[in-house]
Amino acid sequence: MSAELKTSQYSAAYAGMKENLPGQSLAWLQALRANAAQQFADSGFPSLRDEEWRYTNVAAIEKKLFVPAADRTEVNAEILAEVQAQLLDGVWAIVLVDGHFSTQLSRLEGLPDGVVVVDMAAALEQHSDSLEAYFAQAVSDTENGFVAFNNAWFSDGVFMHVPANQVLAKPVQILHVATQAGFMANTRHIMALESSAQATVVETFVGCHDSYCSASVTEVFVGQNANLTLYKVQMEGEKAYHFGGTYVKQARDSHFQHHNFAFGALLARSDVHTDLEMAAECDLNGLCVGSKRQHIDNHTRINHLQPYASSRELYKNVLDQRARAVFQGRVWVAEQAQKTDSDMHNRNLLLSADAEVDTKPQLEIYADDVKCAHGVTVGQLDEKSIFYLQSRCMDTDSARNMLTFAFANEMVDKVKLKNLHDKVLQQLLLRFPQAGIQQDWL
């Protein structure tokens, strides 16, 4: 007990860094940061005692003491090559290297008038008034230690604002690159779509082979009748620690689609929370392909606050070797949220004797005229399907490959952007659990 209550060593280590953080001149931000720092000093990073974290132990992050990159990282040829490999064609791109915006690598030319896509440090100077209205409105410091920590010490991030009725012709890609061992990239993002606006955002996380920590918190505001599609492709290095929190507020009749691909990191935790107002719709999809000793935790929460909203959710996990996946999904329906329609599914495929899955789909319902369902399956490949393929002259390995691939590919096929779809598919094949996957039937 006493060990848990010990103040995190991060509080002391980060205390002296305040002056280097952006937004020094903003009183509201300073107050917010001070409160968050206090909250973090009280709570620290989450522990297993925390019901929302009972299957995910982040003690290693506390022990390692990752430090922030003091200044902008020099862009060398290696980084340049990595960025070029990851950037999609035909997008507005904003690149964050070790938690700092890189002007050199970002491509933001030709944004329509009134559309803001800018790094957070700059936004705090140019758009501080509109930021103040959004900051910490979708998530509070008490959510968990990572959010408090982020509020207190975020170094940069992205502010995106799309005015009413504006439809973005091209997607916006936010590329996070981690280049150095022992670094912590702590980024804060705000995405706001005014009424009837429409946008697609791709978040990509990549990093080096050493141990580092990437923590990002995103607040999303989808205005009335607006439509946001958010893709997250997490391909962190194999020794990386990743925390990604996406907290969404959806206004009346809005649409939000989230596609969450988790391929990399040693320990990854992803939170997606959304609040639905009248007749809003959300669609949350997730795929995790884990192997070795990876631990991947996906956490979703859908709050139906008002009537007629609907939510769909499907998360799939494919686990090999000693990988462990955690899924926690919660659908909460308020007393007045009649006519709610909600459906949540979690499917898990265990390929090895040492893999493990812990899943907790939850329904909390206070209204009566609702249609809510959830389902979980944990299992292995269907023997009958394997037999059928074998009877069609396919060897066992190929049959297993094909079935495993089909299981995972359902999620990849939901990606509407062609070039992103190809990239994700390539990632899937790269990390495919069985060796020698035949591609002629792809």
Next chain:
Amino acid sequence: MSASAQEIENLIGQEYKDGFVTELEVDTFPPGLDEEVIAKLSAIKGEPAFMLEYRLKAFRHWQTMPEPNWAQLNIEPIDYQAISYYSAPKKDADKPQSLDEVDPVLLDTYKKLGIPLDEQERLAGVAVDAVFDSVSVATTFKGKLKDAGVIFCPISEALQEYPELVRQYLGTVVPETDNFFAALNAAVFTDGSFVYIPKGVRCPMELSTYFRINAANTGQFERTLIIADADSHVSYLEGCTAPMRDENQLHAAVVELVALDNAEIKYSTVQNWYPGDENGVGGIYNFVTKRAECRGANSKVSWTQVETGSAITWKYPSCVLLGDHSVGEFYSVALTNNYQQADTGTKMIHIGKNTRSTIIAKGISAGRSQNTYRGLVKVAKSAENARNYTQCDSLLVGDKCGAHTFPYVEVKQPSAQVEHEATTSKISEDQLFFCQQRGLSAEDAVSMIVNGFCKTVFKELPMEFAVEAQALLGISLEGSVG
């Protein structure tokens, strides 16, 4: 609409029919709990020395434990020092040897409850052990059971007559340190039933216990221990009622089941403790720890429960599937009305190979009640080819109640197959309309739909209980949809 709304009022407003108080001279400890009280209790019971040690150990551990607060329940703080931990009908001082010696007032009570205590009635040939407040008052059919080799007696009696047998098993399934309420129970339990089915014996009749809390300001802490030795079979029924009182009363029971090789235990409960009045005043706080260990290969334990009573229900009958090929089943109907709160479910722990479990849980919430299913399916690495199927359905009646589902699934074995499904909905307008269009009243239609909703569970209940359960549902719910 308005007519059926009126019906709801009437039907939901039905009074608790078992809410009478029996005027009886009782022996009651003054409220309070310390080591002295436990020693006194153990002395009154004439228990062997190991029991006092066991109780004190549990009590000392209990004092160090915090009250659990993780359940989806809103509980008024309980003052454990304001409860009396022992209450017994006075005339029980020298135990009755046969029914003739049992206080006729008591027999009347059981008659009112419709319990076939009187052997003459021989209804369905069910052997009954009746527990009144803290002590067991009568056990029927003892002779016949003895011929079969079955031991069925109050646990206090078992502690005197078969101390070694009790000692061998007591606390091995639910250790005294298990949880807050189990620890409290281990420290202060006063009576309960003890069943031992010897090797190869199929218990010739169904065994049954009726629990009744009568005295005011008392808690009831009973302990049930059932051991089914190899190749044996037993079906056990449990029923509970209590008078209507304005204050909340505490009930913290522990049930332990042990099934050895090829043994089968079927445990059915109809829980109808006083649920409190329509404003949520009074009612029983029901904190129960029930756990079964399928220790032997091919053993099977089946829990069936119909939970309609109690202001608060906190109960998770569980199966630890240790033996290879062992089977665990859980069938549950939980109905809450007015201000009742229920947080109930099961745990299936798969350890042995080829173990199977089935969970069917039906929750019905009405009024301003909150009904939660909370369950765990855990497949250990050793449990090759484990199989689980879970289905949780919730039915909402009225717009002020809540239905929640919190399943936990933990799987460490790739050959395991685990399925979980849950749905939440209200009674379908189409079904209601169809029934009414066929000439059924709205009230009958709802009753029929609710009974249909619960049918998969009711068919697991022994005949007499199924009838009682359906009647109970009828009383609490019929027609309560608008």
